[in-house]
Amino acid sequence: MHDTLLKADIFFFVATLSVVVLTLLLVIGLVYVVSILRSIKHISRTAEAGTETVVAGLAEAKAEMSREGYVPETLINIFKRLYTKSKKGKK
Secondary structure (H helix, E strand, O other): OHHHHHHHHHHHHHHHHHHHHHHHHHHHHHHHHHHHHHHHHHHHHHHHHHHHHHHHHHHHHHHHHHHHOOOHHHHHHHHHHHHHHHHHHHO
16 A cells, blocks of 8 residues: 555656646747747838838829829939838838
8 A cells, every 4th residue: 555655646746747847838938929929010010111101102103293294303202202201210
């Protein structure tokens, strides 16, 4: 009987230790997943802001070109304004 009790104690010790180790690994994995999700959220916000700038620039280019016709100088000025807008957005 004493031998069976000793084996049961060893089993519960090993089982408890393995549950603790697995829980720690799960928590570490979740921390990495949360970090990756935050990075993805930041990237998507940056891409959204860039897309909005490009869409606004294209609408502006279309309006100016329909007003003035296709003039290379107009196109260059539009891209210069887009560039300055994107630089202001990064600050």
